[in-house]
Amino acid sequence: MYIPKIDLFKDRDEIVAFMKQFSFATIITTKSNFPIATHLPFLASFKNDNIVLTSHFAKSNEQWKDIETNKVLIIFSEPNAYISPKNYDKKLNVPTWNYISVHAYGESKLITETDKVFKVLESTIDNYEVSYKQRWNNLPQDYKLKMSKGIVAFEVVITDLQAKKKLSQNKTVAEQNNIINSLSKSIDCNEKLIADYMRMNLCGKASDLDHS
16 A cells, blocks of 8 residues: 555554454455455454454355465555545645555465354454344354354454555644544534544644644
């Protein structure tokens, strides 16, 4: 990913927290020099100081057959927002886009043991809807086993992590204020989130930014 120095996102713990918050990502592999992508929810964790991403394919999605023999790329790409030049002091400006994105490259391993596949499913439930866990526990075992055979679980050990925050770092504090205030008033959730990230991350001191 192209990352100018000013946009480089370095803090590993913060990057993992971002992946956990915006966990619906895109896994990309290649087959015969042709790119293939699937959109999946990922669980991010640390194991032996490695970042590990865990998810599962539908078994009928044959992309899983290629992940152990190729390096994979997983892209986390929320939130984002259009930035209007009306926020800038000078007329000689053009529109742009603010966003945060993480590209995680890694080596994959299929999870085939039944108990470990169940653990992936249960960890996913714990992450997204812990209140469903009791119902899951009460489902017939043969039904859960049948469901588990319809998926292919896997984990990816991350070997290269590239992260970017493009949040108008190259603009003046006044212009940053204009953008934050404009996005904060939007009805679009993505734009509000970008405003929040700008407040937390910009070079200007928090006390210099208008939080109204």
